[in-house]
Amino acid sequence: MLVLFETPGGYGLFKVLDEGKLNKVEDIQKCFETEDKAAAMIKLQAFEPFADTAEAVACATALIENKLDKGLQKFLKKNISNKKLTDELAVYDSKVGGIIKDKLGIKCLANSKVMELMRGIRSQMSSLIGTIEEEDMKAMALGLSHSLSRYKLKFSPDKVDTMIVQAIGLLDDLDKEINTYAMRVREWYGWHFPEMTKVVDGNLAYSKAVIKMGMRQGCKSTDFSDILDEDVSDVLRKVAEVSMGTEISEEDIMNIKCLCEQIVSMTEYRAQLFEYLKKRMAAIAPNLTVMVGEMVGARLIAHAGSLMNLAKHPASTVQILGAEKALFRALKTRHETPKYGLIYHASLIGQTSTKFKGKISRVLAAKTALAIRVDAMGDGESNDNFGLDNRAKVEARMRQLEGGGQLQVLSSSTAKSTPTKYVKEASAGASYNAAADAVEEKKVKKTKKRKASTDDSEVTKEVKSDDSEAPKKKKKKKKSVSTDDAEAAAEAPKKKKKKKSVSA
Numbered sequence: 001m002l003v004l005f006e007t008p009g010g011y012g013l014f015k016v017l018d019e020g021k022l023n024k025v026e027d028i029q030k031c032f033e034t035e036d037k038a039a040a041m042i043k044l045q046a047f048e049p050f051a052d053t054a055e056a057v058a059c060a061t062a063l064i065e066n067k068l069d070k071g072l073q074k075f076l077k078k079n080i081s082n083k084k085l086t087d088e089l090a091v092y093d094s095k096v097g098g099i100i101k102d103k104l105g106i107k108c109l110a111n112s113k114v115m116e117l118m119r120g121i122r123s124q125m126s127s128l129i130g131t132i133e134e135e136d137m138k139a140m141a142l143g144l145s146h147s148l149s150r151y152k153l154k155f156s157p158d159k160v161d162t163m164i165v166q167a168i169g170l171l172d173d174l175d176k177e178i179n180t181y182a183m184r185v186r187e188w189y190g191w192h193f194p195e196m197t198k199v200v201d202g203n204l205a206y207s208k209a210v211i212k213m214g215m216r217q218g219c220k221s222t223d224f225s226d227i228l229d230e231d232v233s234d235v236l237r238k239v240a241e242v243s244m245g246t247e248i249s250e251e252d253i254m255n256i257k258c259l260c261e262q263i264v265s266m267t268e269y270r271a272q273l274f275e276y277l278k279k280r281m282a283a284i285a286p287n288l289t290v291m292v293g294e295m296v297g298a299r300l301i302a303h304a305g306s307l308m309n310l311a312k313h314p315a316s317t318v319q320i321l322g323a324e325k326a327l328f329r330a331l332k333t334r335h336e337t338p339k340y341g342l343i344y345h346a347s348l349i350g351q352t353s354t355k356f357k358g359k360i361s362r363v364l365a366a367k368t369a370l371a372i373r374v375d376a377m378g379d380g381e382s383n384d385n386f387g388l389d390n391r392a393k394v395e396a397r398m399r400q401l402e403g404g405g406q407l408q409v410l411s412s413s414t415a416k417s418t419p420t421k422y423v424k425e426a427s428a429g430a431s432y433n434a435a436a437d438a439v440e441e442k443k444v445k446k447t448k449k450r451k452a453s454t455d456d457s458e459v460t461k462e463v464k465s466d467d468s469e470a471p472k473k474k475k476k477k478k479k480s481v482s483t484d485d486a487e488a489a490a491e492a493p494k495k496k497k498k499k500k501s502v503s504a
Contacts, residue, residue: 001109002045002080003090005121006063008056008140009132010049011075014042014121015087022113032120035127042121044128046079056140057147066095068103076104090114161284161307167277168298174270178203181263185210189256192216192248195239199232204267207260209236214253216240287371290387291364291394292346299342300372311376318372319343319365343368348394356401363397 003014016022018041021031031041050056055071062069080089081104088109091097097108126134182203190197193216200206205227213222219240224233281294285307288297303321304310313321320327322341330337339358343349343365352360367390374386
């Protein structure tokens, strides 16, 4: 049996002298307790050192990715295939063994016995190889590990989504801390000046006003023009005169000012961090930024772990990313699943009415998933053209839903055949189309004639109602005429019967 052993210094091929000792896995380590036992168990057949660190890194990455490196392929051909050896080759991984068998036709073996055998070789590696000393082997292993780690990181200052993950995490932490500190300042200073909380809005303006004013007695002589509006500052001065707060000492106001300074500095740093995040997002994921904004895009990347992981998610996962608890709760209780997660905070969904938020979130997630893949795996220069086109499509869908119409997506042939009054553009929204209500002139003339006839009939009715006696006489005459006609009709069949009898 032959053993393929990879070292930081090169490839080694060993020959197992006594294969009978490999029957029991427990006894293999006993054969490598000393150098003499190891030499009696296994012997170096061939060793191919690496030329430099770059070659060592290339060979190590190929083995990690389960690929056959050119150097390893040449080494095996030279020492096994060309010598026409029929022994099995013991390798550390069955996948690598399968590749070697397919390309070189060498039978490979990978099991627990082989792994225990390689542990024994590694423990006595310097004595078995002989050409490389133990200290040199340690230095090679250290250099290879550093180079391999640096290769795995693939560091690029323009394409590092780790910076986005850290920045958005710190931004959320800063928001929590600023809110906590601001609430503490309002509660602490509220004992001395409680009315100021209702007058001054905003944590930053409140903190700056406290730093500048100090005690409420100094409100009259303090200029708030660079912090507050004139109306607010006038109201604050009036309220300070009739304040119901308690008196505090100079030491108390000094500690309150220190806390306010912390709030101001943290707020300024948050604004600086937000600008940095905007620049990073514009450089790494410009199309994602156009679709959902900097904050939502950064949170999606942080939730997925990286931009590449986010690009692997389908649109349905992007839609509910961040609502996993609600999703699994709904699946467990057989209720309706959530329609959106982190994507709910996007500006496009915020502009939509409540009944259409679910539909727009689905459309937005589909277009956002495409934009993420363009950002993650696009080979060209990073621009936001793709994101702008998809955002326009989502906005058109929003207008369609809000207006209740249909989008005009017609080819040139169908557009010519269809009349214009039946085509409703999406941009028109719910506007009234007067052209669709056009009526032909003939119909208008007929309706006018009908109206004129109805007016004449109404006039005749009024005339008849004024002359009440005339219709009564006419009715009597009509009745008399009708009775005479009835008697004549009754006598006619009798005359016919008499005629028939005479003829008979």
